[in-house]
Amino acid sequence: MDEVQRFRQALVAWAAGGAEAGAAAAVARELAGGVVRTVVLVEGSSDQVALEALATRHGRDLGAEGVAVVPLGGATGIGRFLDVCGPSGLGLPLAGLCDVGEERHFRRHLERVGLGSGLTRAELETLGFHVCVADLEDELIRAVGAEGVQRVIEAQGELRPFHTFQGQPAQRERPVEHQLRRFLGTHSGRKALYAQALVAHLHLERVPRPLERLLAHV
Structure with a gap:
């Protein structure tokens, strides 16, 4: 296990609390500021995969640069992670990515830990936190x-399952973009699989703005 992955696992365990939190906090503190210089908080593993894949396409290795991309396991976890990473915790530089529907959670907790007040979308971006409209899959499908x-x-090898999905009564009359977005989320692991595949297929002049700006920030 590399050191950034070790940090990521320790941070998740620390934020979760429980019996292992103390030991996990010690590991995270040991690696913070040395091996890890920046933490990027994202909602799920597909966001992590997309950002790391885009970095690779630009000739960057985020782990080697000390950038730890950490999935929250859902946007509502942002508060716990800001508590352990933010000014009252590790004090590391932070950035992040969220869906537009979860923007309020990110804004509220960033303000709570002292990283702003009455934050606008532009101020969130200045802090390094970017918002997907409506979500990462929607951004990638449009791009x-x-x-x-x-x-x-x-x-x-999934075109036939997609066509079968399109034929379902609930999907038949919907725009193909909507069908695609729903299809990418139908099976566990499919979002992450297609996040990587779509970023690999993406023309670099059409990178979704939240991903492009986030990568530039870190």
Whole structure:
């Protein structure tokens, strides 16, 4: 296990609390500021995969640069992670990515830990926190285009399951972009799989703004 991964696991255990929290906090403190210089808080593993894949396409290795991309396991966990990473915890530089529906959680807890007051969207971005509209999958589908996404699905051997999904009564009348977005979230692990595949397929001049700005920030 590399040191950034060790830090990430320790941070998750510390934020979760419980019997292991003390030992996990010690490991996180040991690695903070040395091995790890910045923490990027994202909602889930698909966000982590997308950001790291985009960095690779730009010739960057975030782990080697000391940037730890940490999935929260859901946006409501942002408060616990800011408590352990923020000014009253490790005091590390922070950045992040969230869906537009979860922006209020991020804003409220950033303000609570002293990183701003009455934060606007622009002020969130200045802090390094960026918002996907409506979510990462929606951003990537719009950037790649519906036809391009279907080519990626075909390359993954899932075009027939997608066509079957399109034929479901609840999906038949919906726009193909909506069908694609729902399809990417139907099975566990599919979002992360397609996050990586779509970023690999993406023209770099069409990178979704939240991903582009976040990567530039770190």
